[in-house]
Amino acid sequence: xxxxxxxxxxxxxxxxxxxxxxxxxxxxxxxxxxxxxxxxxxxxxxxxxxxxxxxxxxxxxxxxxxxxxxxxxxxxxxxxxxxxxxxxxxxxxxxxxxxxxxxxxxxxxxxxxxxxxxxxxxxxxxxxxxxxxxxxxxxxxxxxxxxxxxxxxxxxxxxxxxxxxxxxxxxxxxxxxxxxxxxxxxxxxxxxxxxxxxxxxxxxxxxxxxxxxxxxxxx
Amino acid sequence: xxxxxxxxxxxxxxxxxxxxxxxxxxxxxxxxxxxxxxxxxxxxxxxxxxxxxxxxxxxxxxxxxxxxxxxxxxxxxxxxxxxxxxxxxxxxxxxxxxxxxxxxxxxxxxxxxxxxxxxxxxxxxxxxxxxxxxxxxxxxxxxxxxxxxxxxxxxxxxxxxxxxxxxxxxxxxxxxxxxxxxxxxxxxxxxxxxxxxxxxxxxxxxxxxxxxxxxxxxx
DNA sequence: CCAAAAGTGTTAGTGATACACCCATGT
DNA sequence: ACATGGGTGTATCACTAACACTTTTGG
Numbered sequence: 001x002x003x004x005x006x007x008x009x010x011x012x013x014x015x016x017x018x019x020x021x022x023x024x025x026x027x028x029x030x031x032x033x034x035x036x037x038x039x040x041x042x043x044x045x046x047x048x049x050x051x052x053x054x055x056x057x058x059x060x061x062x063x064x065x066x067x068x069x070x071x072x073x074x075x076x077x078x079x080x081x082x083x084x085x086x087x088x089x090x091x092x093x094x095x096x097x098x099x100x101x102x103x104x105x106x107x108x109x110x111x112x113x114x115x116x117x118x119x120x121x122x123x124x125x126x127x128x129x130x131x132x133x134x135x136x137x138x139x140x141x142x143x144x145x146x147x148x149x150x151x152x153x154x155x156x157x158x159x160x161x162x163x164x165x166x167x168x169x170x171x172x173x174x175x176x177x178x179x180x181x182x183x184x185x186x187x188x189x190x191x192x193x194x195x196x197x198x199x200x201x202x203x204x205x206x207x208x209x210x211x212x213x214x215x216x217x218x219x
Numbered sequence: 220x221x222x223x224x225x226x227x228x229x230x231x232x233x234x235x236x237x238x239x240x241x242x243x244x245x246x247x248x249x250x251x252x253x254x255x256x257x258x259x260x261x262x263x264x265x266x267x268x269x270x271x272x273x274x275x276x277x278x279x280x281x282x283x284x285x286x287x288x289x290x291x292x293x294x295x296x297x298x299x300x301x302x303x304x305x306x307x308x309x310x311x312x313x314x315x316x317x318x319x320x321x322x323x324x325x326x327x328x329x330x331x332x333x334x335x336x337x338x339x340x341x342x343x344x345x346x347x348x349x350x351x352x353x354x355x356x357x358x359x360x361x362x363x364x365x366x367x368x369x370x371x372x373x374x375x376x377x378x379x380x381x382x383x384x385x386x387x388x389x390x391x392x393x394x395x396x397x398x399x400x401x402x403x404x405x406x407x408x409x410x411x412x413x414x415x416x417x418x419x420x421x422x423x424x425x426x427x428x429x430x431x432x433x434x435x436x437x438x
Numbered sequence: 439c440c441a442a443a444a445g446t447g448t449t450a451g452t453g454a455t456a457c458a459c460c461c462a463t464g465t
Numbered sequence: 466a467c468a469t470g471g472g473t474g475t476a477t478c479a480c481t482a483a484c485a486c487t488t489t490t491g492g
Binding site for chain 4: 159160161177178181182200201202203204205206
């Protein structure tokens with residue numbers, strides 16, 4: 001192979017969203033090595049020699065959050081010259097969604113403990129991770145309205161109001177209750193349980209769940 | 220940087236579509252070196268050391284077709300183990316559209332002359348280029364209905380019927396004439412010239428053109 | 439006057455949006 | 466009885482899809 005090996009590094013980054021404290025949050029680690037020591041960055045790391053890209057993303061994610069068996073969506077790569085001062089680094093970002101209760105965050109070797117940050121109040125970020133996040137957020141919103149991925153955010157059983165809150169948090173806008181419920185009903189992703197949620201001084205809410213927890217596109 | 224350099228190769232591939240002989244065609248080169256000697260493949264090549272990804276795609280494209288200043292859209296990277304027997308190769312494919320009359324195809328060093336192939340009748344392809352093409356075609360169709368990219372396929376002046384034919388060819392389905400024209404009118408991308416096209420024994424057609432030849436998203 | 443493609447409007451259906459009241463419960 | 470969130474239906478609007486006839490030209 002004429003040409004250009006031993007010049008490139010290939011990494012995967014995970015853009016992990018969750019909903020916590022009624023806010024859309026993203027998982028960031030604080031870098032403890034240069035470059036960008038002390039800055040926040042997306043969790044990620046090098047792709048190993050005999051490892052597929054998605055497997056690498058899954059591995060990194062499991063190392064840092066303990067979560068596995070998750071739906072990941074590949075985003076477009078970032079690889080311009082100068083995005084990493086150490087050399088030529090191409091990164092393939094993956095979008096991941098998790099339910100906040102599922103996880104316990106871990107520290108890793110070149111990162112401090114991973115922490116959740118509100119998407120609307122992010123710290124200074126290392127590399128071009130701000131652009132990657134912007135792209136991922138666009139993608140997340142698109143998917144939310146064109147698939148059943150919201151199941152990734154939700155617990156086993158939830159009320160329709162809780163689901164609507166999740167949508168509103170992600171889209172960052174209010175939705176009409178009746179239209180939302182109508183839409184969910186006709187999409188047919190949900191099943192309703194006999195149980196109800198009794199809590200507070202008001203009418204108890206019907207519990208719902210996703211029929212199958214696999215990615216399904218609308219259309 | 221602890222870790223994994225000198226194991227990766229990074230390439231860009233161009234998925235170039237055009238309309239020729241009333242068919243949607245894609246540009247392929249016939250490989251004259253191993254691996255996959257004699258198979259067809261997407262034009263592409265290695266990203267140079269100090270070269271941005273999109274610049275690399277533009278350079279490859281210009282080398283093989285002579286076309287420049289073209290809108291390119293980055294697609295998701297392919298980089299699984301084993302996709303190239305020579306080593307670990309990550310490729311970033313770019314979608315490109317050109318008007319068939321604009322180009323003269325060139326031969327390159329490790330490829331024979333580039334040729335157009337009907338999208339619905341492709342030969343055996345090298346690597347995982349069949350999957351890349353599938354993805355690119357999906358993206359092309361999406362963009363066609365959500366932007367003004369069709370301008371890339373069209374000459375300076377054209378009739379609405381010609382434009383409709385282009386849409387039909389790409390989408391591989393028939394469209395209603397009145398609805399199509401109404402849609403084009405209200406999108407407002409087009410301008411109409413005073414001139415008409417006189418050709419054949421029938422009413423002459425009004426000529427149209429794109430107001431500005433820059434990518435514009437609908438919405 | 440015939441053939442061939444250009445050009446043009448209306449109707450019906452479907453999905454999105456906007457909107458207001460009654461229900462079941464705990465206190 | 467009241468406060469709280471749960472639950473429901475209808476009218477309007479915008480967009481899409483279906484559909485047929487007249488016009489202009491060359492031969």
